[in-house]
Amino acid sequence: MPFVGAAAAVAVWLVGAALGVELEARTGASTQSVSVVAMLVAALVSGLVGWGVRTVIGRLAKGGGEVAWLVLCGVVLLGSLVGAASGTTPGAVTVLMVAHVVVGLVVALGLRHGSGTASRTS
Numbered sequence: 001m002p003f004v005g006a007a008a009a010v011a012v013w014l015v016g017a018a019l020g021v022e023l024e025a026r027t028g029a030s031t032q033s034v035s036v037v038a039m040l041v042a043a044l045v046s047g048l049v050g051w052g053v054r055t056v057i058g059r060l061a062k063g064g065g066e067v068a069w070l071v072l073c074g075v076v077l078l079g080s081l082v083g084a085a086s087g088t089t090p091g092a093v094t095v096l097m098v099a100h101v102v103v104g105l106v107v108a109l110g111l112r113h114g115s116g117t118a119s120r121t122s
Helices: 002-018 036-060 066-084 090-110
Strands: 024-027 030-033
Touching (some): 002 036, 002 090, 024 090, 036 066
Antiparallel strands (some): 024 030
8 A cells, every 4th residue: 555655646746747836845944846756755654654553553443443543544644734835836735735635545545444454364
């Protein structure tokens, strides 16, 4: 699932680039370009961390913890949108927010039943 989220993030970046959006974000007093590699790595790391957290929730929660997982994903997604709002132009903000939402949905929904976790052994 982390790889699907990363591929989705790259697709969003490519669409933004094709539309002429220059992806830059404010980092304190300066700005930083958001490259396709940065988008790929961030999405991949986020997906892998999510997979690990989902595994832990699946092992600790009764019934697999699907509700706890989805609530946690919602909270993390809302927090990540604050960072996405740091784009330097409305287009950059839009592309960054779409990327965050797409990756968040892929990870949250892709792992909601504990798929890929060790908690589902029969």
